Amino acid sequence: MSTIPNDAAMPRPAERAEFESALAALRRREKAHTREGDAIAAARRRLPMVEVDPTMELTGADGPVPLLDVFDGRRQLLAYYSMWHAGHAAAQQYEGCTWVTTQVAELCYLHSRDITFAVFCQGPYPESARYREFMGWTMPWYSALPSLDQLLIGRQAGMMHLVCYLRDGDRVFETYWTTRRGVEVMDYSLALMDLTVYGRQEPWEDSPPGWPQRWGGDGSNFRVDGRPAAQWSRLAAGRSDDLTRPLSPQT
Template sequence: MTTQQSLPKAVSAEEWQAALDRLLVKEKELTRARDAVNAERRRLPMMKVEKDYTVQGVNGAATLLDLFAGRRQLIVYHFMFAPDWNAGCDGCSWVADAMTHPAHLNARDTSLVMVSRAPLEKIRQYQSRMGWTIPWYSSYESDFNYDFGVTTDNGERHGASVFHRDGNDIYRTYFTGARGVEYLGTHWTYLDLTPFGRQETWEDSPEGWPQTAPYEWNRRHDEYDI
């Protein structure tokens, strides 16, 4: 139980507002610093994916190119779920619970999927139990997890990989793991990982990147014309 002695100091409305204003200055600094990091991320070099990968989904075999669903950007959440596990990782399950509605990402030419090493039947059973609809694929008996560094001799590793498509050529542009995934949840934070970013005019992006004015492209998730 929290004791009165351990609670923050109780102050007047004026003192509280002054303390809040001081904190907001630091929060604004953090926001601007994050914007600068996101701008640098949009300028990272890309690594071409040379190998053909095939994973299994509810509609059968799918290539990495298929996972884009015709869009130019793809975010893969590497969900920790080893073949001999009876359920997916609890921490990864928190990430999946917080995932944004895909329509907002799709409207920005971006697809979001999950990939795990567990066999598809185990994935489908766990997905049904958890009530998730995000596309989830099995990389069982594939090199996918190993090549992208999320299955190692030390076991499974979670993370998010970002891919960009230029025609049929695929490039890996970014990866984050460990506490980096705590930042994810909204469509803004997922888009911040991609080469194109949020695609809004206020962003510091390379010349020629697609951009529109903020607060004009967003819709309710059932109102997009996509």
């Protein structure tokens, strides 16, 4: 069912030659954008790094886990610090963190580059792991609460973060971190939306007059009928979103 009004404005029709000429001009800008992204990535690889305590404690399925063990033997660790509403029902959990975490489905390519990916939830393990189970996520999952202030030293806990770590034997170093729109690198949905004529359909976008922009930038852009959008398919599949239920074995 379409959510875009039939009378929504559309681009001006043109002949194929004019369309291809305009697209070629845009393509030159796209290529420059790609090259600048490569240059920024090269600068990122040349950042200094800061040593962190490898014994900082997280909570996993079997209890306390030191940061060093989360690497699972690999040299690099990419941790997503997911926000959490402690004690709240599944429908009230963070829509943005549900959105980006849902995109992370296949880890073999990261593993092939010696990278472990894990979610460090900023909430208690039992209820947040039950949410992971409800959503059907399979990535490694930990509660960062025991060491959250140390892990995010100098940063605002309670916000989404992506943090990169490097292991050198038993020593651990932080090499990069980002937050807010920086975590969009986890997503493919918005990148694909950006290719379409109506984009993300959000009010902050620079779009021509009459373009549909019904999706607010206040979190409602990731909710449908009062819930994070990705929850509905799980409910339709018969999964329980009761976060007070016991976890399944090995979760």
